[in-house]
Amino acid sequence: MKGKNSKSTSKIFIIFTLFCFILIVFRTSYLALSTNIDGINIKEFANDRTIVKTSIPASRGTIYDVNGDVLAQNVSSYTLIAYLDPKRSENQKKLYHVEDKVTTAEKLSTVIDMKKEDILSILNQEGLYQVEFGYAGKNLTEMEKEKIEALSLPGIDFIEDEKRYYPNGDFASYTIGYAKKNENGIITGELGIEALLNSALKGVDGEITYQKDRDGYKIAGTKELRVDAKNGDDIYLTIDSNIELFVEQALRENFSKYPSEWAVAVVADAKTGKILAASQKPSYDPNVLNIENYLDITVSEPYEPGSIMKIYTYMAAMERGTYDGTKKFTSGKYVLEDGTVINDWNPYGWGDITYDQGFQASSNVGVINIVNNFIDKNILKDYFKKAGFGEKTGITLANEQSGKIGFTYESEVYNAAFGQGITTTPMQHIQALTSIANDGVMLRPYIVDKIVNSDGEIIYKGEKTEVATIASKKTTDYIRQLMYDTVHSSWSAATATMYKVPGYDVIGKTGTAQLVNPYTRRYYTDNYNTIKSFVGMWPKDDPQVIIYISAKKITYGTSKPLYGTAKSIITNVSKYLNILGTKNDNTIENVTIDSYLNKDITTVTKGFDEKKISYLVLGNGSKVINQYPKKNYLLNSNEKVILLTYDTSYKMPNLKNYSKKEAEEVCNMLNISCSFKGSGYVYKQSINNGSNLNRTTKVEFEMK
Known part of the structure; x- marks a missing residue:
């Protein structure tokens, strides 16, 4: 069972x-x-x-000048919005939507660039939860946001975002370039350093990964995977904002009087190849992108250089050992085998002159005879290549072009010898000129000083790079003397005497390249359809700074804006870099500063007056208790001595035209705080001359 x-x-x-x-x-x-x-x-x-993946945006790196001044950075920007739905204010103690639309429109119109009627029209739209205010309400600054918040308008709010900001506006714009948001809302470089080094600047976005429930919340107890963002690298350029300002102002001031199709200027450190400043006009403000030309003329638009190439034709002959500067040739014109006539700029010539004089006069006939008697076309072409023409320099600038130096036939060879029929870039000339400043050693120009990652580590350091030795010291000494004579000669035929700057032994060479008529395919013969250039360096025997200036189609065909720009740059850069002038030309001799501590102020200042030394006395005491500069400092004729005397109270001096360093020293002596806006020299101060000072005083200087 x-x-x-x-x-x-x-x-x-x-x-x-x-x-x-x-x-x-x-x-x-x-x-x-x-x-x-x-x-x-x-x-x-x-x-x-x-699984949900949320991006953690990386912050774009900042671009600085060589001194650490910001040239490009990300800043917060704001979009203005207004909430219209009354439901936002239900069961609330205060309003969270716009109720008084008329008052709101009136007050907003005082801050944003929109008429109150247009604002009111937006606010009167029906059936909308919130509204925006178009272009006028976008990209608001922190200051504009604070002004609107101070109005205490119910229902007004902001959406925070980031934008690329350029604090100096139109300033080294083609070097820095610009970045803006792409279709995905990511700030992306589109020109200049911003574009070329975009991958370094943009960084790498991070990510948070987690599991969410049907209501969108993270499920309790589940793991969250987080990969932090790696912010972009910071780029430090070799550009010095003070020197850049000198260049920008010089171009603007001189070419506003004599407009040209374009003008470009580059300043470089002759001993390292660092680019200290680079500017072109017309330019643009990267904050508003009022841009017409997208090409950086310094590297991206090769053009015929004209007679500045005669420097290298002469050097080719010197290096071969055949050049004899004392020999003579008949100037004025040269007739080719086919009957074509090539003239000097003075078609009548200067009679029989030496080849050295031919350099001063920038004689086309002179270099033709050099090709025929001292070198040949192959030697000329090889030397141009040796000097770096026809190849990219490798500088960290976008879209660099190599130019062309090809020539074969008789007329092409002669034209090339004086800079026609070939194309070069300003940066190639900067590179080639470094050889003249360094006993024949050519240096590669560079513009990135260093790159620093988000951890503060230097991951790249720019440095002096020797490209090649293209000449002997004998050759470079000789060519510098010829360039000196071209600027300082008393001979009326010398082409660069207008570039002479009293007190500085500037050396240089001018160039004028004829443009081609697109209809006849022949060179224009007038003085307007040209590209005029000047290359120079100083001091003569040990050049510290190289300058390149060029302009296309200058009004009236004059060279005035070129040499006006050059002289302004040379003077200001020399003061700033403390490059001592020569002792001739009635300039004040540089003096070594003594110690004036405890000395009678009247006696000290009397001695300064006799030596024509500029000075500033702070206080009404009888004895010097502090001084700037200190003992043994070699004072440039453009600098000032600052003396502090004892006083019970001090008054604010007038510091207009003082350098930043001098203004800082004055403030330190007076025991007051100071700040600076812009770069250059003081042109405005927030505290008036003669105002009483105390320990809480803070003065702001505006520089230009």
Whole structure:
């Protein structure tokens, strides 16, 4: 009996187990095949419980000048919005939507660039939860946001975002370039350093990964995977904002009087190849992108250089050992075998002159005779290549072009010898000129001083790079003397005498390249359809600074804006870099500063007056208690001595035209705080001359 019961129980258990298994299979199949269970869409439910990846945006790196002054950075920007839906204010103690639309429109119109009627029209739209105010309400600054917040307008709010900001506006714009948001809302470089080094500047976005529930919340107890963003690298340029300002102002002031199609200027450190400043006009403000030309003329638009190439034609002959500067040739014109006549700029010439004089007069006939008598076309072409023409310099600037130096036929060779029929870039000339400043060693120009990652580590350091030795010291000494004579000669035919700067032994060479008439395919013969250039360096015997200036189609064909720009740059850069002038030309001799501490102020200042030394006395005491500069400092004729005397109270002096360093020293002596806006020299101060000072005084200087 027990056996039968046991068998029956086993059968029941097996049947029950089989039933459960079938039920599970059925239920599983049903779940797999059904889209809805118990009124719930399974697919949507599964999608709601999914993995979420949230991006952590990397902050774009900052671009600085060599002194650490910001040239480009990310800043917060704001979009103005207004909430119109009254439901936002339900059961609230204060308003969270715009109720008084007229008052709101009136007050907003005082801050944003929009008429109150237009603002009111936006606020009067029906059925909208919130509204924006178009272009006028976008990209608001922190200051504009604070002004609007101070109005205490209910329902007014802001959406915070980031934008690229250039604090100096139109300033080294083609070097820095610009960056703006692309279609994905990511700030991306599109020109200049911003574009070329975009991958370094942009950084790498981070990411947070987690599992969310159907309501969008993270599921409790699940893990969160976080990969932090790696912010972009900071780029430090070799550009010095003070020197850049000198160049920008000089171009602007001189070419506003004599407009040209374009003008470009580059200043470089002759001993390292560092680019200290680079500017072109017309330019643009990267904050508003009022841009017409997208090419950086310094590297991206090769053009015929004109007679500045005669420098290298002469050097080629000197290096071959065949050049004799005392030999003479007949100037004025040269007739080719096919009857074509090539003239000097003075078609009548200067009679029989030496080749050295031919350099001063920039004689085309002179270099033709050099090609015929001292070198040949192959030597000329090889030397141009040796000097770096026809190849990119490798500088860190976008879209650099190599130019062309190909020439074969007689007329092409002669034209190339004086800079026509070939194309070069300003940066190639900067590179070639470094050889003249360094006893024949040519240096590669560079514009990135260093790159610093988000951890503060220097991951790249720019440095002096020797490209090649292209000349002997004998050759470079000789060519510098010829360039000196071209600027300082008393001979009326010398072409660069207008570039002479009293007190500085500037050396240089001018160039004028004729443009090609697109209809006749022949060179224009007038003075307007030209590109005029000047290359120079100083001091003569040990050049520290190289300058390149060029302009296309200057009004009236005059060179005035070129030499006006050059002289302004040379003077200001020399003061700033403390490059001592020469002792001739009626300039004040540089003097070594003594210690004036505890000396009678009247006696000290009398001695300064006799030596024509500029000075400033602080206080009304009888004895000197502090001084700047200190003992043994070699004072430039353009610098000032600052003397502090004892007084019970001090008054604010007039520091207009003082350098930043001098203004800082004055403030330190007076024990007051100071700040500076802009770069250059003081032109405005926040505290008036003669105002009483105390320990809490803070003065702001505006520089230009």
